[in-house]
Amino acid sequence: MSERVRDFGKYGARGVKGHEAVARQLDALAGYFTTPVTSRRGLLARLHYLTRSDHARQAARAAGLTVTDRTLKAWLDGKRRPSQRNVERVEVAYRTVRRQNVARYLLRRLNAEGRGTRVEIHPLNQSQVPRPRQRVVEFRSLNVRQWDALVRAWTDADDAALDDAWVEKIVDLGSQWGQYEYVTNVGFAA
Structure with missing residues (x-):
């Protein structure tokens, strides 16, 4: 895909790949034990x-x-x-x-009988980017109706499949979807 970010962070932007933020949120929803395994x-x-x-x-x-x-x-x-x-x-x-x-x-x-779940996408942090190089990127929300590919990739711990599934979902944001490939946070609840 030609719109994918190739040189993230070159001018000081900070964030994580969107699929990593999704995996982190799914991990939070999974409810792991909080006591460390070393104890x-x-x-x-x-x-x-x-x-x-x-x-x-x-x-x-x-x-x-x-x-x-x-x-x-x-x-x-x-x-x-x-x-x-x-x-x-x-x-x-x-x-x-x-x-x-x-x-x-x-x-x-997450599928909620076809209604889906609202996902909040918090844009990347551009506070360290020089003013002329900053993009106008704003908070967005998206209703994801089919979570099958995302949850399957998360369950299998397959980063490449999770990344592909995430990009497939954010394409619904329109022509500027590439600006949300890297984010500060992705939030949703189940």
Whole structure:
């Protein structure tokens, strides 16, 4: 696409890619545990979440947590502590399984039986850009009716697909959609 931003930040503009802001908002709606995984309480909460059923255990294994059941039991009982690498695997597996578990719920809420969800797009920060180079970019809102591609890409943690799905949605803003490829924030609720 010829309208995509190629050299973002050259003159001092600040922001994030729109799809990253969408992923951040979806993560907030997913309701992850706030206690860090590095604390005992946070680790136990994640391990209980990942081992509460056979389905959860299979999903955790598919997400990369490939330790034995005996090792998991020792971690849960406090007889052993996982290595730093395994703590990171627990966190990745937890986030992956949590995304898969809440995806259907979020999709149903965001699609709202075809009515969609209003998305507020806050433009990039141009406070550091010299005055002659600043663009007129304003706050915009958009009603997104089909969230399937966005939620699927977020669930799969596929940045490229999420970026493509986001750009497909903001094209509805009209001829200046490229100004909203980078934003300070994207807000919506489910």
